[in-house]
Amino acid sequence: MKILVKTVFWISIFMLFVITAACSGGDSSTNSADSSEGGTAEAADQKLRSNQEDPYVGFALDTLREDRWYRDKDAFEAAVQEQGGQVKTLAANGNQDIQIQQARLLINEGVDVLVVVPTEAEGASEIVSMAHDAGVKVISYDRLIRGADVDHYVSFDNEKVGELQAEAILNQTGEGNVAYVGGAESDNNAVLFREGAMNVLNSRMESGDINLVYDSYTEGWDPETAREDLSSFLNSNDVSLDAVIAANDGTAGGVIEALGNQAGDIPVSGQDAELEAIRRIVEGTQTMTVYKSMEDLAGRAAGIALNMAAGEDIPAETTVENGQGGIPSTLLEPVTVTEENIDETLIESGYLTEEEVYGN
């Protein structure tokens, strides 16, 4: 047992080294221009530390697996630099221990503010106490850190995301057997998305119109797990589905695979406006997705981070309860996207091109 613990410990340290080394090569762009000029990580860091009068922001991401996080990374780095700051991004590959190590690394590097997309809502609370001990403020980005005195939370109205998904699906089929395929339960957003969907479904379940025949979170938001879980449910239960509320486009993709030749006949929701999902909406196998402007989110978060670094008080539009108290928060509006409004919502805004979506 002791040997096993030690082995796991050294493997995670090794993983941390590999990921952080990889980040300083690719993902962590102090100033993406530096890395593209073939400058080494050390040179980039040298240059970074030499500009210490500039506010220095650390961006600790959970993962870069979903497309949206690349957009968040690029938009956040650009927004910080445009507003005169320096930024370094690290991604933890879905591993909370690695995220804590990377946060410690950014704190030791002298960041003024840490912006965190927590891998685990509770597990990331350690980062807040570590940062505060070093006099560093913490912003929870998109996902809320629970059980800690977070300085500000910037996200979308995530309960509304769930409501939009359930409403769009019930517009397609007002009665029958519904499956709820949630995200990772360790992600506070997944809990809020589900609460929003249940806000809409509850009355329809009470009236008997809707039967919630399947209701499950998906470990790590993994599309393959979503597919396997729903497939094994369908294979071991003599039940037909009339609709599926999937929490994001990744899990929606897994669900649509699990539906096999029923795909297109059964409405399926999503979230994140991923290109693959938009193409599924055009071909008719997915019903809708929820668009959340990462540019707006990143721009707001960068502004708040730099004002915080300048020692300014940040006005709170609202507060969100995280078990430690009401966290000052800024929540943006999500938007439903169906085949009807793809052009005006995603193409006219330049988020996607006509070529990408329709192949014209």
Ligand code: GAL
């Ligand atoms: C959630 C996020 C979603 C989705 C998911 C998987 O927290 O709000 O947009 O991408 O994580 O990473």
